[in-house]
Amino acid sequence: xxxxxxxxxxxxxxxxxxxxxxxxxxxxxxxxxxxxxxxxxxxxxxxxxxxxxxxxxxxxxxxxxxxxxxxxxxxxxxxxxxxxxxxxxxxxxxxxxxxxxxxxxxxxxxxxxxxxxxxxxxxxxxxxxxxxxxxxxxxxxxxxxxxxxxxxxxxxxxxxxxxxxxxxxxxxxxxxxxxxxxxxxxxxxxxxxxxxxxxxxxxxxxxxxxxxxxxxxxxxxxxxxxxxxxxxxxxxxxxxxxxxxxxxxxxxxxxxxxxxxxxx
Amino acid sequence: xxxxxxxxxxxxxxxxxxxxxxxxxxxxxxxxxxxxxxxxxxxxxxxxxxxxxxxxxxxxxxxxxxxxxxxxxxxxxxxxxxxxxxxxxxxxxxxxxxxxxxxxxxxxxxxxxxxxxxxxxxxxxxxxxxxxxxxxxxxxxxxxxxxxxxxxxxxxxxxxxxxxx
Numbered sequence: 001x002x003x004x005x006x007x008x009x010x011x012x013x014x015x016x017x018x019x020x021x022x023x024x025x026x027x028x029x030x031x032x033x034x035x036x037x038x039x040x041x042x043x044x045x046x047x048x049x050x051x052x053x054x055x056x057x058x059x060x061x062x063x064x065x066x067x068x069x070x071x072x073x074x075x076x077x078x079x080x081x082x083x084x085x086x087x088x089x090x091x092x093x094x095x096x097x098x099x100x101x102x103x104x105x106x107x108x109x110x111x112x113x114x115x116x117x118x119x120x121x122x123x124x125x126x127x128x129x130x131x132x133x134x135x136x137x138x139x140x141x142x143x144x145x146x147x148x149x150x151x152x153x154x155x156x157x158x159x160x161x162x163x164x165x166x167x168x169x170x171x172x173x174x175x176x177x178x179x180x181x182x183x184x185x186x187x188x189x190x191x192x193x194x195x196x197x198x199x200x201x202x203x204x205x206x207x208x209x210x211x212x213x214x215x216x217x218x219x220x221x222x223x224x225x226x227x228x229x230x231x232x233x234x235x236x237x238x239x240x241x242x243x244x245x246x247x248x249x250x251x252x253x254x255x256x257x258x259x260x261x262x263x264x
Numbered sequence: 265x266x267x268x269x270x271x272x273x274x275x276x277x278x279x280x281x282x283x284x285x286x287x288x289x290x291x292x293x294x295x296x297x298x299x300x301x302x303x304x305x306x307x308x309x310x311x312x313x314x315x316x317x318x319x320x321x322x323x324x325x326x327x328x329x330x331x332x333x334x335x336x337x338x339x340x341x342x343x344x345x346x347x348x349x350x351x352x353x354x355x356x357x358x359x360x361x362x363x364x365x366x367x368x369x370x371x372x373x374x375x376x377x378x379x380x381x382x383x384x385x386x387x388x389x390x391x392x393x394x395x396x397x398x399x400x401x402x403x404x405x406x407x408x409x410x411x412x413x414x415x416x417x418x419x420x421x422x423x424x425x426x427x428x429x
Contacts, residue, residue: 174344232344238295238340241336243285248319255393258275259396
């Protein structure tokens with residue numbers, strides 16, 4: 001079970017602050033769920049099994065959707081608590097999306113000494129907990145500072161085609177499951193749009209100019225190229241490539257061959 | 265049975281053992297590692313540096329691969345159970361940082377694979393290059409020689425035996 005608490009004197013915590021904080025924490029739990037489960041959708045629902053006033057506290061029990069493996073809720077709970085602890089220690093939680101982090105920051109901005117003073121997340125099974133206060137905004141404000149730009153690519157599922165404020169697609173990155181908005185460059189825009197229509201819903205490689213946030217996560221991309229990654233059914237299997245190139249190393253052991261490539 | 269892993273990262277040599285099929289004992293273990301991923305037991309993570317190295321042609325005539333073989337291998341690297349991590353500035357900076365944290369890591373090329381594993385949240389990096397990546401635990405990632413800690417045989421093992429491979 002997961003306990004979410006907004007800490008402060010009884011009767012002084014604004015209801016809207018409580019709701020905003022709970023909403024941001026729920027988003028954080030769902031982000032962690034998706035990433036721990038390597039899925040674009042969360043596997044767990046949560047129901048309230050206790051609400052308390054004093055500090056405002058909600059106790060939540062998980063309800064596993066179809067396909068959630070045994071113990072998955074415990075894993076998600078542990079990770080959420082650990083990532084709040086990371087935030088307190090000065091690091092941006094890796095599983096939380098940028099939107100979640102910004103919502104968390106907006107909630108924390110309304111914390112003060114008289115009302116909501118801090119938020120606490122606890123794993124009621126293990127007893128582990130983490131608490132953050134308004135001071136965590138220093139870490140979250142890093143979301144606004146410039147990162148760096150690099151050419152590169154993102155591999156993942158092409159989920160959305162958008163036409164609002166310029167053409168773009170959204171790619172859900174394979175590993176992080178974070179959405180990356182890929183804006184079309186003006187040149188070749190119509191060609192890219194046709195390509196995107198063909199590839200909608202499939203796994204793609206999107207290449208272009210990547211803008212990273214200061215926390216080292218890709219925030220968006222100017223798209224230059226869109227390629228299909230694989231039609232799984234037609235791709236070679238492990239059995240098809242096992243021993244397919246016996247002379248690839250010229251007879252050398254693969255480690256020796258690799259070291260020769262790297263160091264001569 | 266050795267500890268099961270949940271998200272292995274692989275060095276270039278693990279791919280190469282698979283593709284050459286040599287030497288048989290090591291190649292067989294690497295085949296099982298990939299077979300496990302293909303069957304959905306876990307995703308395999310690799311640096312894009314692996315994709316560059318694994319088919320790198322050094323100009324030696326004896327290093328032959330047919331065009332058909334090349335095409336097949338390139339298509340294989342795009343299978344969805346392989347997650348590629350780009351060598352970008354984040355990886356480069358962490359590689360530098362790790363060299364200070366672990367003086368035993370002497371070579372940047374090798375350390376890039378370890379950093380890939382760390383940043384991708386892997387629990388293990390599989391490599392036979394233990395000279396440059398000594399076995400141990402680095403930032404939560406265990407470096408080990410390739411192993412397969414799950415029940416065998418997998419279906420292909422039976423098929424391969426029947427084919428006399």
